[in-house]
Amino acid sequence: MRALHKMTWTESKLFLREPAAVFFTLAFPTLVLLLFSSIFGNGPVPGNPDLRMVDVMAPAYTGMVIATTALLGLPITIAGYRQQRILRRLRATPLHPSVILVSQLLVNLAMTILGIALLLLTAWLVYDLRLPAAPFSLAPAFVAASLSLFAVGFVLAGVLPSARTAQIVGQVVFFPMFFLSGAAGLQPEMFPDALRRVSELLPLTYVVRLVQELWISGTWNLTALLMLVGVLAVSVVVSSMTFRWE
Amino acid sequence: MGAVIGVEGIHKRYGSTVAVEDVSFEVGRGEIFGIVGPNGAGKTTTVECLAGLRRPDRGVVRVLGLDPGSEGRKLRERLGIQLQQAALPEDLKVGEALDLYASFYKGAPDWRPLLAQWGLEEKWNTRFKNLSGGQKQRLFIALSLVNEPELVLLDEITTGLDPQARRLTWELVRGIRDGGTTVVLVTHSMQEAEELCDRVAIIDRGRVVALDSPEALIRGLPTEASVHLGGIDAEAAETLRPLTGVSRVESEGDEVVVYGGGPLLVRVVVELDRRGITPSDVGIGKPTLEDVFLEKTGKKIRD
Numbered sequence: 233m234r235a236l237h238k239m240t241w242t243e244s245k246l247f248l249r250e251p252a253a254v255f256f257t258l259a260f261p262t263l264v265l266l267l268f269s270s271i272f273g274n275g276p277v278p279g280n281p282d283l284r285m286v287d288v289m290a291p292a293y294t295g296m297v298i299a300t301t302a303l304l305g306l307p308i309t310i311a312g313y314r315q316q317r318i319l320r321r322l323r324a325t326p327l328h329p330s331v332i333l334v335s336q337l338l339v340n341l342a343m344t345i346l347g348i349a350l351l352l353l354t355a356w357l358v359y360d361l362r363l364p365a366a367p368f369s370l371a372p373a374f375v376a377a378s379l380s381l382f383a384v385g386f387v388l389a390g391v392l393p394s395a396r397t398a399q400i401v402g403q404v405v406f407f408p409m410f411f412l413s414g415a416a417g418l419q420p421e422m423f424p425d426a427l428r429r430v431s432e433l434l435p436l437t438y439v440v441r442l443v444q445e446l447w448i449s450g451t452w453n454l455t456a457l458l459m460l461v462g463v464l465a466v467s468v469v470v471s472s473m474t475f476r477w478e
Numbered sequence: 479m480g481a482v483i484g485v486e487g488i489h490k491r492y493g494s495t496v497a498v499e500d501v502s503f504e505v506g507r508g509e510i511f512g513i514v515g516p517n518g519a520g521k522t523t524t525v526e527c528l529a530g531l532r533r534p535d536r537g538v539v540r541v542l543g544l545d546p547g548s549e550g551r552k553l554r555e556r557l558g559i560q561l562q563q564a565a566l567p568e569d570l571k572v573g574e575a576l577d578l579y580a581s582f583y584k585g586a587p588d589w590r591p592l593l594a595q596w597g598l599e600e601k602w603n604t605r606f607k608n609l610s611g612g613q614k615q616r617l618f619i620a621l622s623l624v625n626e627p628e629l630v631l632l633d634e635i636t637t638g639l640d641p642q643a644r645r646l647t648w649e650l651v652r653g654i655r656d657g658g659t660t661v662v663l664v665t666h667s668m669q670e671a672e673e674l675c676d677r678v679a680i681i682d683r684g685r686v687v688a689l690d691s692p693e694a695l696i697r698g699l700p701t702e703a704s705v706h707l708g709g710i711d712a713e714a715a716e717t718l719r720p721l722t723g724v725s726r727v728e729s730e731g732d733e734v735v736v737y738g739g740g741p742l743l744v745r746v747v748v749e750l751d752r753r754g755i756t757p758s759d760v761g762i763g764k765p766t767l768e769d770v771f772l773e774k775t776g777k778k779i780r781d
Contacts, residue, residue, distance in 0.1 A: 238581035242574055249569040313567070321564040324529055325582040326555040 235327055239335040247339055253305055257347045261297045262354045265290060268417055274359050283448065287362050288417075290355035291447040294374070295415035295440040297347040301340045302381035303406045304399070307388040310336065312395030320478045329477070337382060344378050365450030373446055373457075377439040380460040383467030384435060390475030414440040435463045481540075482507050482629055482660045483528060488537030490523050497523040498534065499684030505629075505677075510651065510661040512675030512692075514668060514767070520684040521664045522562055525631050528662070529559055542628060555583060558627035560618045562634045562664070568607035572598055572617055575606065576624060583625035596620040596650065612643035616650070623654070630654060633664040648674050668767040672696075680771060687774040695770045703765070705746050707734045709758030717753060721745050735763070 247253055269286060277283040313319050322332060355361035364370055388405070392398040412427060413436035414420050420431040431437045438456035445453045483505035490498040498520040505511040513521045526532040528541055530550025539546055544553045566575050576589040593599045596616040601609060609617065615635055622630050632651065636644045651674060655661050665671055671678050672692045680688040680695075688695055702725060707715070715727050715734040723740035736746055743762055750757060772778055 235581045238578050242570070242578050245574070246567050246569055316565040316567075317561070317563055318565055318567060321561055321566070323531060324554065324559040324561055324564075325579065326551045327582045328551070 236331050236335055239331055240338045243335050243339045244342065247305075247343055253309075253343075256300050257297060257305060257343050258350060260300070261293050261347055261351045264296065265293055265351060265355055266358070269359055283362075284359075286355050286359040287448060288419075288444065290352055290359075290361050291444045292414050292417050292440050293351055294348045294443050295377070295413060295436050296410060297344055297351060298374075298378050298381050298439055299406055299410060299413075299415060299436050301344045301347075302378070302385040303388070303409075304402045305343075306336065306340055306382060306385035307392060307398040307402050308395050310386070310389035311392045311398035314476065314478065315394040317478070323477055333386070337379070340382060341375065341378055345374060348374060364447045366446045369446050369450070369452065370443070373442050373452075376457065376460055376464075377442060380464040380467075381435060381439065383464045383471065386471040387467050387474065390471045409434045409436045413437040414444075435460060438463075481505065482542060483511075483662070484538070484540040485524070485528070486538040488524070488527055488534035488539060490520075490527065490532065490534045496684055498527075501537075501679075501681065501684070501686050503679045503686060503689055505660060505662060507660055508655065508658060509676040510655050510663055510674055512671040512678035513662065513664045513681060514671040514675075514678050514771075515666065515681035517666055519666075519681045521666075521681055522633060524681070525633055525662065525664055529554065529557060529631060555625065556628050558622035558625065558630035558659075560622040560630070560632045560635055562637075564618060566606045566617075568605065570606050571603055572606070572609070573602040575617065575621060579621045580624045586625045589620075589624050592620040592623060595653075612639055612646070615639060615643075615647065619647075619650070623659075627659060629660045629662070631662045631664070634666070635663070636665070636667070636670060644670070668771060672767040678767070680767075680774060682771075682775045688770055692767050692770075696765050696767065699765050699769055699773055702737045702739055703742055704738075704763035705736045705743050706761040706763060707736065707746070707750075707757040707759070708732065708761075710734055710750070710755055714750070714753070714755045718746060718749060721749055 268289065272285060274285050277285060277288055319332070323329070352361065388398060388401060392401055410416050411418060412420065412423070412431045413434045414431070415436050420428055420437060423431060438453075438459040441453050442456040442460065445451055445456075481504045483503075485504070486502050488498055488501050489496075501520065501524055503511075513524060515521055523532060527534045527539055528546060530546030530553055533547045541553055542556055546553050570578075573593070576592060580586040580589045593602055596619065598613065598616060598620065601613060606614065606617070619632065619635060622632070635651070636647050639647065648670070651661060651663065663671070663675060675692060677691050678689070678695070679686050690698075709732065712729050712734070715729060715736075718724055718736055719727050721738075723742055723745060724736055724738040726737050728735045728737070736742065743760075747760065768778070
């Protein structure tokens with residue numbers, strides 16, 4: 233326990249010393265909210281006059297925070313640790329390997345939640361975001377969504393040989409997913425059929441659906457939840473079979 | 479001198495490449511034991527087998543009375559390891575690294591004395607990426623000592639260091655041994671092994687080609703000591719032939735080389751003086767561990 237505690241604390245400090253990680257996890261989503269809201273305004277949502285744009289957008293952007301840490305942060309950090317033989321050095325101690333993985337999960341989870349909190353707080357203060365319909369269900373939803381995408385990140389982290397390839401592959405996975413899932417604020421319902429079918433295959437689509445529905449109507453989208461649990465299970469199995477320490 | 483390490487006939491191959499062909503040795507408590515050989519000889523693989531990071535395909539390994547293969551974590555609790563080309567996160571500070579690594583071991587003592595011992599006191603708040611090569615190396619060695627290990631494995635600790643930093647590191651490694659810790663030193667430098675090790679195993683192409691103290695290995699060489707004399711003629715050189723202990727005399731250009739044993743230098747210089755001959759230059763050639771390697775493998779090792 234002492235090792236996990238120290239490792240998590242140390243990794244948190246290292247995270248905060250990495251300007252790119254801090255910017256993209258903590259600041260970028262809030263900046264996107266401010267930018268898009270100033271361009272598109274905060275009028276009522278077409279077809280649903282009870283809601284304003286921010287009530288749909290802010291919950292969607294939480295998916296961006298989760299995907300950023302999961303697909304860009306985690307794989308780059310861990311692939312870099314392998315490339316620089318940091319993992320190799322850790323293996324030469326009595327430390328159980330799971331401590332390394334769990335501490336990475338905890339740090340990235342904490343930073344994701346912090347990024348989400350900053351985003352939602354800004355949305356509330358600046359654009360009067362409506363309060364969530366199911367506030368107490370949101371926390372477990374964020375955790376489930378994060379773990380599911382983190383597991384995908386671990387699959388990438390486990391097989392990509394360097395920080396650089398992790399960055400490239402992470403971006404190749406991230407950007408299409410970002411734009412097609414609804415996390416960028418675009419609504420897949422309005423896509424042409426072909427793109428819509430693609431968006432149905434993306435885990436991030438279900439993150440956005442899960443959070444938006446809990447936020448707006450207070451109901452659990454069980455399909456979305458099941459999809460995310462499925463992604464989690466498959467990714468854990470794949471990554472435990474393919475993860476390389478050196 | 480109880481055996482801390484026992485290695486018997488280990489073999490290890492990666493695909494079709496044989497890394498370790500047949501390696502056996504014992505390491506006694508409190509000695510600096512060198513595993514020496516050229517790059518690719520199988521040294522690192524051997525050390526990884528000792529630490530339980532790899533399992534040999536065949537053979538037996540016992541370290542501190544444990545089987546590294548099945549009791550690796552228990553063993554690493556009592557072991558210190560400096561791995562070749564290991565690294566730390568760039569932004570991790572010296573003090574944080576020691577504090578973190580100390581937390582991996584049950585009952586690790588206070589790590590702060592290590593800062594002073596390894597000359598890192600003023601660097602405790604410096605990030606890893608801002609350390610010099612020598613400081614990084616000293617930090618790695620300090621990290622391998624955070625658990626006060628009974629045995630420490632050091633793999634290529636002076637590669638890339640300037641001569642002064644190398645000497646300092648050697649001094650500190652002797653200090654580790656004098657503190658009662660057994661040291662296994664892996665190096666491709668014969669000079670380092672000769673300087674530092676109580677006993678060495680010379681490894682080439684996965685096999686142990688020589689195993690003893692550097693002094694005994696050198697003594698066992700057919701090569702003799704030599705005295706190099708400049709500025710004397712061949713006739714004068716001839717007068718040295720009958721001297722006690724001289725086995726042969728060779729002229730190479732305007733240099734004369736006298737081979738033999740015993741107090742060769744003293745005898746040669748006294749004889750020349752008695753005859754009123756003053757060489758312009760006197761030097762001695764001593765066989766080294768490099769010559770042992772050459773003798774055993776038929777090739778030169780590149781430092």
